[in-house]
Amino acid sequence: MSLPTFGHAMLPEWSFEPGTTYLNHGTVGATPKRVTQAQDALRALFEKQPSQHLLREITDFRYLDQPSIRPQSRMREAATAVAEFVGARPDDLVFVDNATAGVNAVVGSLDLREGDEVVLDELGYGAVKLIAKHFASRAGAHVRVLEMPYPGFDRALILKAYRDAITPRTRLLIIDHVCSGSSLVLPVPELIEMAHAAGVPVLVDGAHAPGAHALELSALGADWYTGNLHKWAMAPRSCGILYAAPGRHEGLHPAVISWGYGQSLAAEFDWVGTRDFTPYLAAPVGIEFMQQLGVARMRDYQRDLAWDAALRLSRGWNTELPFERSQVGSMVTVPLPQHAGSTAMDAHRLRLALLVEDRIEVQMHSFRGRLWARISAQVYNESADIERLATALSHRI
Ligand SMILES: Cc1ncc(COP(=O)(O)O)c(C=O)c1O
Structure with a gap:
């Protein structure tokens, strides 16, 4: 079987408006048509017998004495396919709406006490910091936001920064797998090992992984x-x-409590009230699509394109890249020249002008007194997209 060519030849698989250059897959991922079609087909099927599907097929949870009439519920079937893809036991893996819900579930389930600490770093996602702050403040606990050696990103310095932030009152370390704004990939296994050596459990925020x-x-x-x-x-x-290690199911609850409370991880998370379950049930179709494309081949393409974009843009803007190739993946965050602006409003204006006038969607933000552009490289992107961004920006900065 011949494998498809990546780049714009892949665009018919997506629904983008013609003429759009989408370099923002990391913020809002675009769903392939075949996946939304599979989801639509499930919705159509469920509408034929809504009660049957919702009450007797979706979960194994014996909700009001109505067990699933399938050998395995649809939610567990989908979770099993996803678990295989991410190297987990199906019993340790549940669906949540998003990473935000996953973080809420874990932090909200902690038995925090007065004076306890939750440690995370300044490159972490803003909403995750707020979640930690919310649950910590209810318990009289604190959130310690550690400063990151960035620019100047270095494995040993990061490990040291985290090690120094841990105290006898640390109850949880939250680390990003891929940091949101900076696109940096953190040394997750080493950080986990270090935290465990200090007796501190770890939640990894892998929103982009x-x-x-x-x-x-x-x-x-x-x-x-x-x-x-x-x-x-x-x-x-x-x-x-949301993955929970076998010894970490106990006491972990979704942000929304429902009929499965106290029964099992799957029972609690698979049913959080009546809702649309089709995004989860269609997830295996997305995995099959990646497997057809060749998962390793797809990742290589994304990384090459992202790295080439970083080199091309930083050379054009005469700015220095604050990372090495091995420290990023499918996204790169490149510093703009100082004269491009420095404030959040400068970033907002520039980003909006690119979208409205040039039809280029790219993430842009201010950090450490300058503007940065975060480029997402998906298989439908190619170097012409980066050239288009470079040209459009050359007229604006
Ligand atoms: C590191 C990180 N964590 C969490 C999130 C939240 O993701 P979601 O909005 O899908 O919950 C994001 C979103 O981009 C993120 O970058």
């Missing part, structure tokens, strides 16, 4: 790992996962 990075969650050693399938794993929105 599934699909873009090979995962072996059972072997990784994290206590909890949450990630999105609706970014790089080709699933429809909203579709995230």
Whole structure:
């Protein structure tokens, strides 16, 4: 079987408006048509017998004495396919709406006490910091946000920064697999090992990892790992996962409590009230699509394109890249020249002008007193997209 050519030849698989240059897959992942079609087919099927599907097929949970009439419920079937893809036991893996819900579930389930600490770093996702702050403040606990050696990103310095931030009151370390704004890939296995040596459990925020990075969650050693399938794993929105190590099921609850409370990880998370389950059920179709494309081949393409983009743009802008190739994956965040601006409003204006006037969607933000562009490289992108961005920006800065 011949494998498809990546780049614009892949665009017919997606629904983008013609003429759009989409370099923002990391923020809002675009769902392939075949996945939304599979999801639509499931919705159509369920509408034929809504009660049967919702009450007797979706979960194994014996909700009101109505057990699943399938040998395996649809949610467990989908979770099993996803678990295989991310190297987890199906019993340790549940679906959540998104990484935000995964983080809420884990932090909200902690038995935090007055004076306890939750440690995370400044490059972490803003909403994750707020979740930690919310649950910590309810318990009289604190959130310690450690400063990251960035620019100047270095494995040993990061390990030291985390090690120095841990105290006898640290109850949880939250680390990003792929940092949001900076696109940096953190040394997750080493950080977990260091935290465990200090007796601190670890939640990994892998919002950008599934699909873009090979995962072996059972072997990784994290206590909890949450990630999105609706970014790089080709699933429809909203579709995230939460992994809990075998010894970490106890006491872990979804943010929304329902009929499965206290029964099992799957019972609690598979049913969080009546809802649309089709994003989860269609997730295996996204995985099959990636497998048809060749998962390793797809990742190589994304990484090569992202790295070439980083080189091309930083040379054009005469700025220095604050990372090496091995420290990034399918996304790169490149500093713009100082004269491009420095504030969040400068970033907003520039980004909006690119979208409205040039039809280029790219993430742009201000950090450490300058603007940065985060480029996402998906298989439908090619170097012409980067050239288009470079040209459009050359007229604007
Ligand atoms: C590192 C990180 N964590 C969490 C999230 C939240 O993802 P979601 O909005 O899908 O919950 C994001 C979103 O981009 C992210 O970058």
